[in-house]
Amino acid sequence: MKDRPVYTEYHPRWYRARVSTYWWTRQWKYVKFILRELSSLSVAYFVVLTLLQLRALGGGPISYGAFQEWLKTPLAIALNIISFFFVLFHATTWFNLAPSAMPLRVRGKRLPDWVIIGPNYIAWLATSAVVAWLILRG
Amino acid sequence: MAETIALEVARYRPEQETEPMYEHFEVPFRKDWVVLDALNYIKDKLDGSLSYRWSCRMGVCGSCGMMVNGEPKLTCATFLSHYIPGPVRIEPLRYFPVVRDLVIEMTDFMVKLKSVKPWIIREDQKPLAEGEFLQTPEQLDSYKQFSMCINCLLCYAACPVYGLDQHFIGPAAIALAQRYNMDSRDQGANERLDILSQHEGIWGCTFVGECTKACPKNVDPAGAIQQYKLKATKEWFKDFLMPWRMK
Amino acid sequence: MARETGPGLSNVDAWSRKMDISSHDVLLVGGGGAGLRAAIAVSEVDPKLSVAVASKVYPMRSHTVSAEGGAAAVIKPDDSLDEHAYDTISGGDWMCDQDAVEVFVKEAPEEMLRLEHWGCPWSREPGGHIAVRAFGGMKKKRTWYAADKTGFHMLHTLFQTSLKYPQVTRYDEWFVTKLLVDDGWVQGAVAIELMTGRIQAILAKAVILCTGGCGRVFPFTTNANIKNGDGMALAYRAGVPLKDMEFVQYHPTGLPFTGILITEAARAEGGYLINKDGYRYLQDYNLGAPQPKPVLRSMELGPRDRLSQAFVKEMEKGRTIEGPYGPIVHLDIRHLGDKLINTKLPFVRELCLKYQNIDPVRELIPVRPVVHYMMGGVHTDINGATPLKGLFAAGEVACVSINGANRLGSNSLTELLVFGARAGKAAAAFAVEQKGPSSRVMAQALEEKQRLEEEFLDRTGGRERISTIRGEMQKAVEEGAGIYRTHASLATALTKIQELQARFRDVAIEDHSHTFNTELTAALELSFMLDVAEAIVQSALQRTESRGAHQRTDFPKRDDEKFLAHSLIYRQEDSSLRVEYLPVTITRWPPAERVYGK
Numbered sequence: 007m008k009d010r011p012v013y014t015e016y017h018p019r020w021y022r023a024r025v026s027t028y029w030w031t032r033q034w035k036y037v038k039f040i041l042r043e044l045s046s047l048s049v050a051y052f053v054v055l056t057l058l059q060l061r062a063l064g065g066g067p068i069s070y071g072a073f074q075e076w077l078k079t080p081l082a083i084a085l086n087i088i089s090f091f092f093v094l095f096h097a098t099t100w101f102n103l104a105p106s107a108m109p110l111r112v113r114g115k116r117l118p119d120w121v122i123i124g125p126n127y128i129a130w131l132a133t134s135a136v137v138a139w140l141i142l143r144g
Numbered sequence: 145m146a147e148t149i150a151l152e153v154a155r156y157r158p159e160q161e162t163e164p165m166y167e168h169f170e171v172p173f174r175k176d177w178v179v180l181d182a183l184n185y186i187k188d189k190l191d192g193s194l195s196y197r198w199s200c201r202m203g204v205c206g207s208c209g210m211m212v213n214g215e216p217k218l219t220c221a222t223f224l225s226h227y228i229p230g231p232v233r234i235e236p237l238r239y240f241p242v243v244r245d246l247v248i249e250m251t252d253f254m255v256k257l258k259s260v261k262p263w264i265i266r267e268d269q270k271p272l273a274e275g276e277f278l279q280t281p282e283q284l285d286s287y288k289q290f291s292m293c294i295n296c297l298l299c300y301a302a303c304p305v306y307g308l309d310q311h312f313i314g315p316a317a318i319a320l321a322q323r324y325n326m327d328s329r330d331q332g333a334n335e336r337l338d339i340l341s342q343h344e345g346i347w348g349c350t351f352v353g354e355c356t357k358a359c360p361k362n363v364d365p366a367g368a369i370q371q372y373k374l375k376a377t378k379e380w381f382k383d384f385l386m387p388w389r390m391k
Numbered sequence: 392m393a394r395e396t397g398p399g400l401s402n403v404d405a406w407s408r409k410m411d412i413s414s415h416d417v418l419l420v421g422g423g424g425a426g427l428r429a430a431i432a433v434s435e436v437d438p439k440l441s442v443a444v445a446s447k448v449y450p451m452r453s454h455t456v457s458a459e460g461g462a463a464a465v466i467k468p469d470d471s472l473d474e475h476a477y478d479t480i481s482g483g484d485w486m487c488d489q490d491a492v493e494v495f496v497k498e499a500p501e502e503m504l505r506l507e508h509w510g511c512p513w514s515r516e517p518g519g520h521i522a523v524r525a526f527g528g529m530k531k532k533r534t535w536y537a538a539d540k541t542g543f544h545m546l547h548t549l550f551q552t553s554l555k556y557p558q559v560t561r562y563d564e565w566f567v568t569k570l571l572v573d574d575g576w577v578q579g580a581v582a583i584e585l586m587t588g589r590i591q592a593i594l595a596k597a598v599i600l601c602t603g604g605c606g607r608v609f610p611f612t613t614n615a616n617i618k619n620g621d622g623m624a625l626a627y628r629a630g631v632p633l634k635d636m637e638f639v640q641y642h643p644t645g646l647p648f649t650g651i652l653i654t655e656a657a658r659a660e661g662g663y664l665i666n667k668d669g670y671r672y673l674q675d676y677n678l679g680a681p682q683p684k685p686v687l688r689s690m691e692l693g694p695r696d697r698l699s700q701a702f703v704k705e706m707e708k709g710r711t712i713e714g715p716y717g718p719i720v721h722l723d724i725r726h727l728g729d730k731l732i733n734t735k736l737p738f739v740r741e742l743c744l745k746y747q748n749i750d751p752v753r754e755l756i757p758v759r760p761v762v763h764y765m766m767g768g769v770h771t772d773i774n775g776a777t778p779l780k781g782l783f784a785a786g787e788v789a790c791v792s793i794n795g796a797n798r799l800g801s802n803s804l805t806e807l808l809v810f811g812a813r814a815g816k817a818a819a820a821f822a823v824e825q826k827g828p829s830s831r832v833m834a835q836a837l838e839e840k841q842r843l844e845e846e847f848l849d850r851t852g853g854r855e856r857i858s859t860i861r862g863e864m865q866k867a868v869e870e871g872a873g874i875y876r877t878h879a880s881l882a883t884a885l886t887k888i889q890e891l892q893a894r895f896r897d898v899a900i901e902d903h904s905h906t907f908n909t910e911l912t913a914a915l916e917l918s919f920m921l922d923v924a925e926a927i928v929q930s931a932l933q934r935t936e937s938r939g940a941h942q943r944t945d946f947p948k949r950d951d952e953k954f955l956a957h958s959l960i961y962r963q964e965d966s967s968l969r970v971e972y973l974p975v976t977i978t979r980w981p982p983a984e985r986v987y988g989k
Contacts, residue, residue, distance in 0.1 A: 278519030
C-alpha cells in the first residue's frame with residue numbers, strides 16, 4: 007500500500023520519476039540509437055584488426071601466415087561479418103545526419119540535404135571501388 | 145464511428161498521494177476534437193479538479209505540452225482521431241518534476257534559458273537616430289528557424305540525455321543561443337561560447353536527434369547543437385594554435 | 392506629489408506571520424507585450440527601482456504571442472505621421488482622443504526601432520531595410536511584420552531582453568485577485584502563488600495593469616483561455632471607471648469551431664471573401680469595387696467592423712454557407728499560389744492544415760466573425776494613469792483611447808510598446824516620490840485571504856458547475872451584445888448576467904487542493920468575466936447610436952451631438968452601475984463620414 011503522503015502546507019512535494027537503466031529498451035527508436043552508438047566499437051575493432059595485421063606483416067611471412075589462418079576461423083569470420091554490417095550502419099547514419107550539422111548556403115538559399123549526403127556516398131563508393139581494385143587485381 | 149473514446153489520465157495530488165496514479169475517463173469522440181478538447185470536457189463536465197496548463201489552443205504559446213501515449217505532444221495540435229479506438233494515455237511531460245496532475249515544474253529551463261544570454265549583445269550601441277540595422281532576407285534566413293522556438297519543452301521531454309543528467313543545458317536553450325549567435329546584429333558569440341562549451345553544454349549531447357523529431361515548430365535543435373559543436377571545435381583549435389589571439 | 396502615509400509598516404514582523412509580503416517599487420500585473428515593455432521602461436528610467444512582474448502564466452504564454460499580422464509605424468518616405476493619425480481616427484469613427492493618437496503615431500517609429508535594436512526579426516526588403524505591408528484601413532503601407540508571427544517574435548524579443556535586467560523580479564504563475572487601495576492610493580495587490588497555493592501580498596508604490604482584454608466573455612473568440620478581463624475587473628472593483636466597454640471588435644475571419652484567427656494579412660496579400668454563390672459580396676456594402684489586386688481601404692481591406700457587419704447582413708439574406716458550427720463564408724487564397732503562401736502566409740497554411748484539415752493552397756477556408764479585441768477598458772490618460780492614484784494601465788486592458796470605436800489592424804501591437812513605455816515611465820516617476828505603504832493595507836490583504844479561503848477553497852456543496860454558468864454567460868452576451876444590438880436584446884442579456892452573478896454564489900468547487908488549483912482560478916476568472924460582461928452590456932444599452940463596432944438596429948445613425956463622447960461606467964459602493972460621458976478630445980481632425988473604397 008502507499009505510504010502516507012508527506013505534505014507540509016504550501017510545500018507540495020514534487021514527484022520525480024526515476025529513469026530506469028533500461029530506458030532505451032522501451033522504444034525501438036532508442037534501441038536503434040544505442041546500436042548506432044555501439045557501432046563505434048566495430049569501427050574500433052577494425053582499427054585494431056588493421057594494426058594487428060600490420061604488426062603481423064612486419065613480423066615476416068610466418069607471422070603473417072598465422073594471422074591469415076586466424077582470419078579463416080569461424081570466430082573471425084563471424085566477427086568480421088557482424089562488424090561489417092555495424093560499420094555500414096555507422097556510415098549510413100553518419101552520412102544521413104551530416105546535413106544537420108553542416109547546413110551549406112549558396113547565395114542565401116540552404117542547399118537541399120541530398121546535395122550534402124550524395125557526394126559523401128559517392129566518395130565512399132568510389133574509394134571502396136579503388137581499394138577493391140587494388141586488392142583484387144593481384 | 146465510435147461514440148466515445150477512453151482516456152487514461154495521470155493524476156497526482158501531493159496532499160493526498162505519494163506518487164501518481166491513473167484515472168479512467170470516457171469522453172465523446174468527435175472527429176475534429178484534439179486531446180485538449182477532451183481534457184477540457186473532463187474538467188468542465190466530469191472532474192473539475194483536473195489540473196493542466198493551456199492557453200492559445202493554436203500551437204504558439206507552448207503551454208499544453210504533455211505525453212500522449214508516451215510521446216511528447218502539444219495537446220492542442222494532436223487529434224483524438226489519431227488514437228482511435230484508444231485508450232489514450234495522457235501523462236505530464238517527461239523528465240520534469242510533477243507538481244500536480246499534468247502540471248510540471250519548469251524553473252530548470254527558465255534558469256538555463258537565462259544562462260545562455262538570449263539577447264542582443266553588442267559592444268557598441270547604435271543610436272536610434274541612425275535607423276535600423278540592415279539585415280538582408282538571407283541573413284534573416286540564417287537564424288530564422290531557431291527563432292521559432294515556443295519554449296514548449298517537448299524537446300526536453302524527448303531528450304534521453306536530459307533525462308539521465310539534469311545538468312544538461314538542453315536542446316531549446318542551445319537553439320536559442322544559436323539564434324542569437326547567428327543574428328547579424330549580435331556580437332556576443334564569444335560570451336555564449338564560455339557557457340555552452342562546458343561539459344553540460346553542447347558536449348553533453350550525443351545527437352540522439354529525438355528533440356528535432358518532437359519539435360512542433362521545426363526549430364531543429366539537434367541541428368543547432370551539431371552546428372555549434374563544429375563552431376566550438378574550430379574556436380578551440382584557433383585558441384590552441386594561436387593562444388595570443390584576443391578573445 | 393508625496394502623499395500622507397498612514398502609520399508605517401513598522402510591525403512587518405507581526406503581519407508576516409499571518410501572511411507573506413513582498414515589497415517593490417512598481418508592480419506589473421500581467422507579463423505580456425505591454426507588461427514587459429513597461430517593466431523595461433521602469434528599469435531604464437531608474438535602475439534603482441525594484442520592479443515586480445506578476446503574471447498568472449509564464450510571460451511567453453501571454454496572448455501577445457498569437458498576434459500574426461503586424462505592427463504599424465511610419466518609416467517610409469512616402470508616408471507621414473498625419474496620415475497614420477488620420478487613418479486611425481477615421482477608422483475609429485472619430486471616437487479616438489486625437490491628442491493621444493498624435494502622441495501614439497509620433498512615438499511609434501522610435502519604439503518599433505528600439506525593438507529592432509533589441510533583436511526582433513522583422514521581415515526585410517532585399518536591401519536590408521525593414522519591410523512594410525498593406526493592412527486593412529491604412530491608406531499607405533506602414534505595417535511592419537515578422538513573417539506572419541509578429542506578436543510571437545515581439546513577445547519573445549521583449550521577454551528575452553527583459554532577462555537582462557536584474558532589478559526585475561518575476562512572479563511567474565501568481566494570480567492577482569485584488570488590488571489593495573487605501574486612502575485613495577493603490578498600494579499593491581493580493582496574489583495566489585499557484586505552485587503552492589500560498590496567498591501573498593505584493594506591496595508596491597505604483598501598480599500597472601497589463602492583463603489584456605476579455606474575449607472569453609464571448610463564445611467565439613480568437614482570444615486564449617487566459618483573456619478573462621482580469622485587470623478590467625480588478626480596477627472596476629476598486630472604483631476605477633471602465634471606458635467604452637460597448638466597443639467590441641469582431642475579426643471578420645476566424646475559423647468556426649476553435650475561433651482561431653486567420654490573419655488580415657491573408658486579405659492584404661490578396662485573398663477574397665466569397666459567399667455561397669462564390670460572389671465577392673463586399674462590393675454590395677459600400678466598400679468599393681472588386682479589383683484583381685488588393686486596394687488599400689477597399690473591399691477585403693476595409694475596416695474590420697464593416698466586414699463583420701457585411702457577414703451578418705449576408706447571413707440574414709441567406710447567402711452564407713451552413714457549416715457544422717453555424718453559418719460561415721469562404722476565404723479564397725488559392726489564386727495567390729503556393730510560393731507566396733509559403734513565404735508570406737506560412738502560419739495561415741499551417742493553422743488550416745492542423746486545425747481544420749484544409750490546405751488553403753487548394754481549398755477554400757471556412758471563416759466567420761469572431762470576437763478579437765476590446766477597444767474599451769480601464770480609463771487612462773495619455774500617460775497610462777487611471778483616476779486612481781498609483782494605478783496605471785497599458786495595452787488592451789487600457790482605453791486611452793487611440794482605437795476609438797473600431798481598432799485598425801496592426802495598431803494594437805504598436806500600442807503595447809508606446810503605451811507600455813509611457814505607463815512605465817509615468818509609474819516610475821510616481822513611485823520615486825512615494826513613501827512606503829500603510830499598515831491598513833495589510834488588514835485588507837488579510838481580509839482578501841480570508842475571503843478566498845471561505846468563499847472558494849473551503850467551500851462545500853454548491854450546485855452550479857463553473858462551465859455551465861460560463862457557457863450561459865457567453866451565449867447571453869453573444870445574443871444580446873453581438874455585432875448587431877437592440878434595446879430588447881441588451882436588456883435580456885443584462886437580466887441574464889445579473890441572474891448568473893447570483894447563481895455564481897452557489898458555484899461548486901471540487902478541488903480543495905492548495906497545489907496548482909486551476910478550478911479556483913477558473914472560478915475567479917468567471918467572477919471577473921461576469922463583472923466585465925455586465926459593464927459591456929450596460930454601456931451598450933446606454934449608447935443609443937451606432938458608431939464603429941457598436942451597431943444598434945434601433946438607432947442606426949451616428950449621433951455626434953449626444954455621443955461624440957466616451958462612456959465611463961462605474962460600479963458604486965452598493966454595486967449599482969453609473970454611466971457618465973466624457974467628451975472625445977478633438978484637435979485637428981473634425982468628425983467626417985467614414986468612407987471606404989474610394
